[in-house]
Structures are given as C-alpha cells and as structure tokens.
Amino acid sequence: MYIIANALENLLRNKGRNILIMVIIFAIIATTVVSLIINNTASAVIEDYRTRFSSQVSITPDIEKVREEAMANASEGRVMMKVPTIAPELLLSFAQSDALQRTEASASLSVGSESLVAIDHSDDVDYSPGGGPGGMVGMSGSSRSGGNTSFSIVGGGDFNLIGGAWADFDAGTRALADDGASTMPANDKECLVSQDLADLNNISVGDTITVQAQMNLDILEGTDMTGYAAGDTFHANGLEYTLSAGMGGELFASRTADIALKVVGIYDDLKEAYDNENLPQMAAFNHRNEILTTLDTLLAARESNENNIALDVAYFLKSPELLEDFESYVRDAGLSDQFLVSTDAASYDMVVKPVLGLKNITLTFMVVVLVLGAIILILLTSIAIRERKYEIGVLRAMGMKKGTVSLGLWAELLVMTAVCLVLGIGIGVLAAQPITDVLLAQQAEAVTTSAATMGPGGPGGGPVMIGAPIGGSSIMTGGLASTQPLSEMSVTIGLGTIAEIIAIALLLATLAGLVATSRITKYEPIKILMERN
Amino acid sequence: MNTMGHATTVLALDKVSYKYDGAKSYVLKQVDASFEAGKIYTIIGKSGSGKSTLLSLIAGLDTCKDGDIRYGEKSLNDIDRDDYRAKSIGVVFQSYNLLTNTTAVKNIVLSMNISKSTLADKKEHASALLEKVGIDQETAERQVLKLSGGEQQRVAIARALSHDPNIVIADEPTGNLDSETEEEILGILASLAHKEGKCVIIVTHSKRIATIADVIYGMNSGRLSQMRIK
Numbered sequence: 001m002y003i004i005a006n007a008l009e010n011l012l013r014n015k016g017r018n019i020l021i022m023v024i025i026f027a028i029i030a031t032t033v034v035s036l037i038i039n040n041t042a043s044a045v046i047e048d049y050r051t052r053f054s055s056q057v058s059i060t061p062d063i064e065k066v067r068e069e070a071m072a073n074a075s076e077g078r079v080m081m082k083v084p085t086i087a088p089e090l091l092l093s094f095a096q097s098d099a100l101q102r103t104e105a106s107a108s109l110s111v112g113s114e115s116l117v118a119i120d121h122s123d124d125v126d127y128s129p130g131g132g133p134g135g136m137v138g139m140s141g142s143s144r145s146g147g148n149t150s151f152s153i154v155g156g157g158d159f160n161l162i163g164g165a166w167a168d169f170d171a172g173t174r175a176l177a178d179d180g181a182s183t184m185p186a187n188d189k190e191c192l193v194s195q196d197l198a199d200l201n202n203i204s205v206g207d208t209i210t211v212q213a214q215m216n217l218d219i220l221e222g223t224d225m226t227g228y229a230a231g232d233t234f235h236a237n238g239l240e241y242t243l244s245a246g247m248g249g250e251l252f253a254s255r256t257a258d259i260a261l262k263v264v265g266i267y268d269d270l271k272e273a274y275d276n277e278n279l280p281q282m283a284a285f286n287h288r289n290e291i292l293t294t295l296d297t298l299l300a301a302r303e304s305n306e307n308n309i310a311l312d313v314a315y316f317l318k319s320p321e322l323l324e325d326f327e328s329y330v331r332d333a334g335l336s337d338q339f340l341v342s343t344d345a346a347s348y349d350m351v352v353k354p355v356l357g358l359k360n361i362t363l364t365f366m367v368v369v370l371v372l373g374a375i376i377l378i379l380l381t382s383i384a385i386r387e388r389k390y391e392i393g394v395l396r397a398m399g400m401k402k403g404t405v406s407l408g409l410w411a412e413l414l415v416m417t418a419v420c421l422v423l424g425i426g427i428g429v430l431a432a433q434p435i436t437d438v439l440l441a442q443q444a445e446a447v448t449t450s451a452a453t454m455g456p457g458g459p460g461g462g463p464v465m466i467g468a469p470i471g472g473s474s475i476m477t478g479g480l481a482s483t484q485p486l487s488e489m490s491v492t493i494g495l496g497t498i499a500e501i502i503a504i505a506l507l508l509a510t511l512a513g514l515v516a517t518s519r520i521t522k523y524e525p526i527k528i529l530m531e532r533n
Numbered sequence: 534m535n536t537m538g539h540a541t542t543v544l545a546l547d548k549v550s551y552k553y554d555g556a557k558s559y560v561l562k563q564v565d566a567s568f569e570a571g572k573i574y575t576i577i578g579k580s581g582s583g584k585s586t587l588l589s590l591i592a593g594l595d596t597c598k599d600g601d602i603r604y605g606e607k608s609l610n611d612i613d614r615d616d617y618r619a620k621s622i623g624v625v626f627q628s629y630n631l632l633t634n635t636t637a638v639k640n641i642v643l644s645m646n647i648s649k650s651t652l653a654d655k656k657e658h659a660s661a662l663l664e665k666v667g668i669d670q671e672t673a674e675r676q677v678l679k680l681s682g683g684e685q686q687r688v689a690i691a692r693a694l695s696h697d698p699n700i701v702i703a704d705e706p707t708g709n710l711d712s713e714t715e716e717e718i719l720g721i722l723a724s725l726a727h728k729e730g731k732c733v734i735i736v737t738h739s740k741r742i743a744t745i746a747d748v749i750y751g752m753n754s755g756r757l758s759q760m761r762i763k
Binding site for chain 2: 009391524
C-alpha cells in the first residue's frame, strides 16, 4: 500500500517531469479516443449497412437476356420487349427458403368506391377502364386552356387498398385512434381507415365498406381472340371480363370486383398527406385515402392471371454469404433465368465508401500516433529513470527489491495514465463529432466527385430498382431507400470503446513500465551511489 | 549467532577477497574478522586502503569474489541481501544518501515500510528516533535538502536505526561535522553499542573516534589487522 502512497507523493514532488509525461500520455489517449470512437462507430455503421444492403435481395429482370430474347423473336423488323413477370404465388413461395432471416411483403391495389367519397376527390380525374402490359395504376395529364390539369388514372380509383403494410405503425407515424374501439385487423376482410376518411364518410368501427377494383386480365399468348372487339365480353377463370382496346388496337380484358371490408379500426396519420409537394393534390396520391387490410385479403381479391395488384416483397438473408443458397432455392422453385438475384453491393459501396475512407484515415492516424507516442513515452520514461537513478540507488540500498521499485514506478505511470484517461476520454468525446463531420464531409465530397466523374456506369450510378411485374403489375423486391453517400454520422462512445481505450492506455503504461524495469534491473545500488559520491 | 566466550558474534569475515571488475589486483586480500554485539569497532586506514569496499561487502551492497561473509550462521550468499539490508543492518553513508526531495521523517517512515515494520504508528516512531538523535519536530518535517550537513547526518543515523538492526555501519560519520556535533554523534553511536547491544562498525580517519572503539582494525593495502582491543 505504501507503494501507491509513495507513488502519489513522487508525482507531486516531480511536477515538471510528470507534467511532460502526462502531456504525452494525454495526447496519445485523446487522439486514440477520437480515432477509436470514429473507427468503432464507422465499423458499426458499415456493418449495419453491410447487413442491410448485402442481406436484402433484389430480384430484377436481366435486361440483357430480355433484350436478347426480344431480338430473337423480332418479326417484320419490329422488336417487342416484354418485361418478364413473376406470379405473386411464386414470389411469396420464395419466403420459404431457409437462407432467409425474414420476408417483408405488402401489396397495393387502386380501388374506387360508389359509396365513399375520397379526400381531395376531383371530378376532373378520369378513372377509365383498361390496362396494358405491366398495367400499373398510371397517370396521364393534359393541359387545358384554362391552365387546369385533368388526369386519367388507368384502371384505378381514388383509394389505395393496401395489404400487409404495417411499418408506419411500427415507426410511430401511424397509430390506432384512441377511441377504445379500434383494433388492428386480425382476420381477413377487416380493415383500418384514416380518421380523415372516417370523418368525411361517417365511418365508425364495425361498419362495412365496399370498394370496387378493376381487375385486369393478362390474355395469355396463343388465346384465339378472333371475332372479339372492344365492348364484347370474354370469359376466363369462370368470370366475365369486358374487352377494351388499347392505343395500338390491342384488346384488354377487365372486370370490376366488389371488395367488402369490415372496419375494425381507425388510424391517426402523423405523416404528410402527400409524399412531396410536387405530386398532384389528388385523391389517388393522398395517404389519407389508404385503406389498410391484410395481405391475404388483397391477394384473395385476385384471380389467376389478373395483374393489378402491386406486390412488394423484400427478402432478407440470414447472412450475405447465403445469397447463393437463396438463388439456388428460387431457381429450383421456378424463377426464370430472365431474372437476376443479387444483393445491392453497388449501393452499399456508394453509401459506405466515405465512412470506409474515414475509418481508414482514423485507423492509420491512430496507429501512427500510438507508435510515435509509444516511442516518445519510452524515451521520456528512460530519461526520467536516468534522472531518478540516485533515488533508485538509495531505495535499493535501503533494501527495497527491484520488483518493488519497478512496481512503484509503474504505479506512478498508472496514476498519470488514469488522470489522462479521464481527461482524454472527456476531451476526445467532445472533439470526435466535429472531427468526424469535417473528415466525413471531405470523404463524401470526394466520393461524389469521383462518382460524377465516372458517370452513371460507375459506382456512383447505384442500382436501378426495376419493378419486375407479376402478371404485368409491379413488384419491388428489395428496394433501397437511398444511394447517396453517407455524409452524416453520429458518433458515440460505447462501453466496448472505453474498454479498448483503457486497454491501450494500460498497455502503454505497462510498456513504459517495462522499459523502466529493464533499466532498474541493470542498476546496482553500490555503483549508483559510488557514481553519485 | 556464534558465541565466543560470553560475546555474540553477529558478523564474521572469512578470508574475504575482492577486486573490481576488470582490475588485476585485489582491493581486499584474505580479510578475516569477527564482529560482536554490544561493541564498537573502528576500521582505520589511509584513503584507498579498501575500507569503504569492505563496508560495502559487509552492508550487502556488493559480493566478495573469494571467501565468505556470515551473518550469524548464514553466509550472505545464501540469504536475500535485500532483506538483509532492509532488516538486519543499518548503514550511515558518508554522504548520507537520503532521499533529498522529501522530509526527514518520511525518509525514516519509508525505511520502516521497506523493512515491513509492523509498528502501528510509524510516523510517531520516526519522530521519536529523530528526537533521539537531536532532530526536533519542526526540523523533522523539513525537506532534507534544507537541512544542514550535521542534521542530515543525524537523519541518516536515525534512518539506520529505524528498523532496529543488529548491526550499524557508519562510514566517516563525523567527517563533515564540527567537533561539538561530532561529540554528540559519537555519544549516540556509543550508546547504541553499549546500551542497546548493537554491533557498531565505524570506518573512519578520525583518531577521536578510535578512542571510543572497543576494537580497532587497521586496513593497509587491502589487508585487515587487529590493532587494539580495549
């Protein structure tokens, strides 16, 4: 115990020398703190993005193969490229793969209603029947002389019936109304409506609402349509479809399906009614007109080869390395080779590159500081020990063992290190964020400049998420939110980082202590005292 | 301890020889001597005769090349010399060898700590020792650097006694002192031997010190000879 007390007294006795050593230790620790905080946060961010980007699978049409097939099937100089489709049943069956951690599936269907009035309903919008290949709900606009715009939404309606999309509730941007009656749909054919829509139409929990969906049929290749004309009826799936003509004179079949839904809850919508202000302020784009139901309810409304429902399926691998297993599974399940199965490495690279650059800079900086710092610290300690040679000689002459003398010197270094740790961690934490901001901004700018130079073909181009239609409707599989380089990173110091810093500091103190010990071992008290005397 | 008649031999030198590393000739040659408890020994001789070297060997600060030094029954080669210095022997160096950047009392407390003294109040014991050698409370709390040569000499003596050793060695203990202080120091050393039963070995040039010695050894060219027994 007296060793510690003696070490503390020695620290106060030799202020000048110890302050110099502490300045060096502090500089090393503060720099290491900043570097480790940035490095560890960057690692966490990279790992997070790696998991998210490289675990989320994209199933996209292989444009090269589609083009090759179109060229091969060209007739009379006309090349018809047809976007390949995947049946929703097949898409959903991929979720059974053991390689997947989870699957997120949701679907939407544009519907109208004879009994409900939509928010922002406009009579100028024309929901004419029809639908072509890939017949998503579409919009066309034409300018009127008065400056007004009229829209036609092909085969759609004022409302969006959405199945299986509850992410907003998880995120807190939507919540069940606090009316004591609202519950989440637990069964098929149950739904939620927005508070605004409920108010506008006097809808209460327990009411049943009916919406009409125009279901478009893919007329299979080879079907004999001889003698059919627009306005005729056509039978398929045991149902009656009405034919209409497209702009090229081709025939399309559609039917109107009534979907009755029991309102089990009303939701408060905390997000904006429109995604952005550039969108036309019309019912079809207003989130308040979204009627939320289960995925099965929506899929049940569809008959075979009907193509209106836009299915969004996101597959998440248990680990990025399982991509091959997943692809093998989906190929066996029947996925055509006209589709590519991939993870989004390009987006990952684009987003993560600045962070990776930052991580490398800080890591290099830390290694340089640690190496140089350690050398300086060892030199300073050696000099300090030489200065204290007489003191060591006296202590040894008094019978203090070499190990005890070393322990005392190490205790002094540890106390100095502990003080520097407290100061270094404090200052380092304060400095880490502004340093991160400056370095990351530089890295992001460099990546953006590089991407712009390389053009869309380069890494900056990012992935293009192509909707692979199911029966002509849109599928988004593994859509990613953004491919902008990461330009902000909130750094935090975790327990792991603190432990690493303490370990590094202890290692430095021990290294310096070992140098001291090695010198002390060489000192014989009689020689020291004789030199002195 | 060996007994020779009624006296107790605490330290015995048996044909001890020593030469410095790289040197051709021996500084100490076949030295035989024995030191008993309760007696004052002086070793006198010219400068360079090997007195201080002999003292270093006895103090356990160095090892002899030939021969043996026994503390009690055991050879110094067979015991932990750090422990020997810390507990069994007290050395008053010619140049005091105190820790100069701390107080007198802390020098003594540190010596007690090194010897693993079990005394409950070490500081009180240190103050008492200092008082015994004529250092008052106020002086005891002053930094060693600010003490006079005589005061430092007294502190060195107090430190040598702090762990109650059987042997006290002093190298020119009065070399830097005025005659009045010399008298006081010699009184303390005599008291240690004759009243407290310590074996006191003094290396000196001083004829005055020789007068208080029970046994006088003469050192000449590395050879030790007994010159007088009281």
